Each structure stands twice: as structure tokens, then as C-alpha cells.
Amino acid sequence: MMDRREPTDGERQELHDDVLGLAWTWARRLADLQPADGPRSVYDGGETEQRAATAARGHALELLAEAATAAAVDDLRHAGEPPVPPAPAVAMWTRDQVLAHIAAAGEPISADTWSSYVSRGQAPTPTRHIGRAPVWDSAQVRAWQAARRGRGWRAGIPGLHDQETGS
Structure with a gap:
């Protein structure tokens, strides 16, 4: 069995930043935002644009959570572990x-x-x-x-x- 360790605070922050970056990538795709639209640029626009971009990012984060849960179940299945029903996100x-x-x-x-x-x-x-x-x-x-x-x-x-x- 492979040993694992808990991530450091710096690694947790890096993971957090990576997830937010991925969420913005998907938010741009799903909401037809411009490639330059991101955490900073959308806040230069009006309130409507800010809210739309924030909602798109929230939706993308929900999709990422669902994908992460599905991936964890697949990993257990491939490792020979009995499948655990995922907790509702x-x-x-x-x-x-x-x-x-x-x-x-x-x-x-x-x-x-x-x-x-x-x-x-x-x-x-x-x-x-x-x-x-x-x-x-x-x-x-x-x-x-x-x-x-x-x-x-x-x-x-x-x-x-x-x-x-x-x-």
C-alpha cells in the first residue's frame, strides 16, 4: 500500500488556486465569457457582468465537485475496494x-x-x-x-x- 501524507498549508493554497483557475476556465467555456475574463477582469465591468461571472464560476465549481466525487468512486473501484456511494455534494x-x-x-x-x-x-x-x-x-x-x-x-x-x- 502506498503511503500518503497530508499536504502542507502551501500545498493546500496551491491546490485551492488551481481549482479556482480550473473553475474560471470552465466558467468562460459555459458562459461564453471572453478569454480575458477571469477573477480580476470581470470585476472591471458592471455589476451585472460581475454577478454573471460569479454565478458561472459557482456553477463550474459545482461541476468540479461532482467530477471529483465520480473520480474518487472510480479510483476505489479500480483499486478493488467495494464501491462507496458518494455523499451528495x-x-x-x-x-x-x-x-x-x-x-x-x-x-x-x-x-x-x-x-x-x-x-x-x-x-x-x-x-x-x-x-x-x-x-x-x-x-x-x-x-x-x-x-x-x-x-x-x-x-x-x-x-x-x-x-x-x-x-
Whole structure:
């Protein structure tokens, strides 16, 4: 059996950088971004371009996680180990990825609005923190978005305006 060791902090950072580079490569391919578009160049554009690029990178990271899980199962199979059913991959989204998803659904909100929703319990709480950055389970955010009332939903309630103004 081959010995293995844990990677050093520097090696972990190198792996992290490599994965992000690969994610940007696939994001460019899947979202028809320009070859120069990447972590820095897309942020020179407008807010819509930034959110679209961040969402494309998030999607690419989800695909990479699925591919890594499938590769690990194949490795076990080839090593003669009994196949282990892969754990379902839980895609975690940063605040920017959450905002990009909401914007892609046609109801963009600001980062401050999202933070207010979370603090008041009107949006999912972060699943965990990576360093100091909160991350959300993408499935919870998608379910919340699907159940979310749209902008101006109260305007359709008969008599609401009369009750609020007293007229």
C-alpha cells in the first residue's frame, strides 16, 4: 500500500488556486465569457457582468465537485475496494453567489438587503463560515428564492392602501 501524507498549508493554497483557475476556465467555456475574463477582469465591468461571472464560476465549481466525487468512486473501484456511494455534494454559495442567483431569477437585491433578510430570519441563515465569510447551502437558497414573494406583492391586497393611510 502506498503511503500518503497530508499536504502542507502551501500545498493546500496551491491546490485551492488551481481549482479556482480550473473553475474560471470552465466558467468562460459555459458562459461564453471572453478569454480575458477571469477573477480580476470581470470585476472591471458592471455589476451585472460581475454577478454573471460569479454565478458561472459557482456553477463550474459545482461541476468540479461532482467530477471529483465520480473520480474518487472510480479510483476505489479500480483499486478493488467495494464501491462507496458518494455523499451528495452540497454546493455552498458565498454572498456574491447568492446575490447572482437572485439577480438571475430577475429579482436583484443589494448586499445590504440580503444581510437584512438574513438577520431578520427572512432568508436562510448561513450553513457555515469559511474563515469569516458566511456561506449558504445552495439548495436552501434555491428553495427560498422559489418561495419568495416578488417585488410589490402587497400592492395587490384590496383595501391595504386605505388601511395604511386611513382614507
